[in-house]
Amino acid sequence: MIHSAIKYGLLYAAAIALTPLPATAQNSSAALTRDGAIRTALLNNLELKVADLEIDRARSRLRWAGRLSNPDLELSGSTDQYGLDDDESGFEIAFSQRFPITSRLRKEKIVRQHDVELAEIEFQIRQRQLAFEVDKLWIELRALTRTVTTTSRLSELNREISAFLSRSAKVGEASPLEAVQASLNGKLLEQELSLAEANRADASAKLRRLMGAEPRAAAHPVTGSPFPNSAPPSSLKMATVLRNRPDYLMLLASKELGEAQLDLALSQRWDDIALRVFMESENAVDEPVGLERNTFFGIGLSIPLPLHNRNEQAIDDAKIEIEMTRRARAAKLFAIDAELRRVLRARLAAYDLARSAQDDALPLAKKNLDEFKTAQQDGQASLLQVQRAQSQLLQLENAALDFKRSYDLLDAEVRFIAGTYPIPPPITKKSK
Numbered sequence: 001m002i003h004s005a006i007k008y009g010l011l012y013a014a015a016i017a018l019t020p021l022p023a024t025a026q027n028s029s030a031a032l033t034r035d036g037a038i039r040t041a042l043l044n045n046l047e048l049k050v051a052d053l054e055i056d057r058a059r060s061r062l063r064w065a066g067r068l069s070n071p072d073l074e075l076s077g078s079t080d081q082y083g084l085d086d087d088e089s090g091f092e093i094a095f096s097q098r099f100p101i102t103s104r105l106r107k108e109k110i111v112r113q114h115d116v117e118l119a120e121i122e123f124q125i126r127q128r129q130l131a132f133e134v135d136k137l138w139i140e141l142r143a144l145t146r147t148v149t150t151t152s153r154l155s156e157l158n159r160e161i162s163a164f165l166s167r168s169a170k171v172g173e174a175s176p177l178e179a180v181q182a183s184l185n186g187k188l189l190e191q192e193l194s195l196a197e198a199n200r201a202d203a204s205a206k207l208r209r210l211m212g213a214e215p216r217a218a219a220h221p222v223t224g225s226p227f228p229n230s231a232p233p234s235s236l237k238m239a240t241v242l243r244n245r246p247d248y249l250m251l252l253a254s255k256e257l258g259e260a261q262l263d264l265a266l267s268q269r270w271d272d273i274a275l276r277v278f279m280e281s282e283n284a285v286d287e288p289v290g291l292e293r294n295t296f297f298g299i300g301l302s303i304p305l306p307l308h309n310r311n312e313q314a315i316d317d318a319k320i321e322i323e324m325t326r327r328a329r330a331a332k333l334f335a336i337d338a339e340l341r342r343v344l345r346a347r348l349a350a351y352d353l354a355r356s357a358q359d360d361a362l363p364l365a366k367k368n369l370d371e372f373k374t375a376q377q378d379g380q381a382s383l384l385q386v387q388r389a390q391s392q393l394l395q396l397e398n399a400a401l402d403f404k405r406s407y408d409l410l411d412a413e414v415r416f417i418a419g420t421y422p423i424p425p426p427i428t429k430k431s432k
Contacts, residue, residue: 027384031222034138035422037211041134042127044212051126058112058119066109069095069272080219086285094278096300102267111264114257121253123287124246124423130210131421133411137207142221143405144200147398147427154394155189187389227358231351232411235342236418238337244419245336251329258325262318269310276300340417347410354403361402365393 032040042048074094080086162182169179242248259395280296372389375381415421 003074012347021293031058032138034223037207037221038131038134038422039128040213041211044132044344045210048123048126048130050306051123055116055119055123056413058116062109062112062116063210065112066105067207068105069098071095073276084368087291088282088284090280090282090284092278093281094276095277096274098274100272101270102265104264104272106258107264107267111260114260115251118257119252121246122249125250127423128416130414131423132416134210135415135421136409137203137210138221138410139405139412141200141203141207141234143408144196144203144402145221146199146401148193148196149391150394150401151189153194154391155186155396157390158182158189227354228351231355232347232414234348236340236344238340241336241340241418242303242333243273246419248329248332248336251325251332252324255322255329258318258322258399259301262315262322265311265318265339268314269306271304271306273304274300276302276303319420335419340414343410343413343417346406350403350407350410354400354407357400357403361394361396365389365396369393402406 014159072095074092074096076092076094080088125382144283162179162185164181165182169176224305277299280298282294282296283291284294286292368387369386369392372386
């Protein structure tokens, strides 16, 4: 029978390894939920604040669109000083303004309104992508935090048992080979723990950057969220998904923009007419009276004739753009449907794996450990066998965490494809 001190040490180490962390360590006041991290990033991300200026640019263009061109002021003078030198002279002042004979200015305004809508939807696309990146990093950080905790427990257990084995081997109560094996296993665990801590620090730094937080600020994901009791749905309504996808809404808005650009191109087949108002003063010799002063006032109209250029190229470009948008919309619809079906199936399979690991493998491993502990106390199992059972349990816990992580990442992909992240919907703000 193994020495009673070794029994005590084993039970003490197992108690340490199996004792859950205090609530304050798992859920601090600074802990972030998934949606909380996303909302913080949407409010504070610096790159997103830069992208928001594109909306301001589009609104500015809308505000100044649809205006007449600046008028022209013409001044001219003439003299016969270098001719007959009869003191004849003339002076003319004219004011000209170009006016469209079509609804070009109104249609320019409509095109700019669509540009604003597209800019806002483009901003929604950036928000959606940012939410997806933050969500994945939050999931990675939570999984790594749990991995560090589990590996630390396993490393601490191995350290305690290795110390007992070393002392027991010196007095001939344990095999030196078992002590060496436990020591090597501890080295491997320390390496795994160091790697997990480095990865956790890297993921935390990336998450803080996306959230616009200070480099030294804490980013602690909530680690106590329960695993869903029921399987996720295997299908979603495509109509709802399309309403939530800003990239698909952009194609719809692009179609409307293309139609507006075609209307504008058609209205530009006729150039603007020019209205000219002038006044001319003239000093001229009129025989037999002599030099006389006269003043003329008149109105002129210039009408361009579309004989050689009827804006055919812009019209053709607009028609091609409309057709490209139609085909792109059909391709996007096909891609969304295929991606959604794939990721829903993958998420359901990941759920089954995670649920099986949690409900089947872990209880079995815990039962196996309890039986080895009882057998070890009765002298029917060695300390190393108990250690292996404990290591197997913690390794299964790590495997369950990996399955949960895979499920969460696929769930994040479903949210990305279905467009269900907590971001405000695209709203077009009309120019004042």
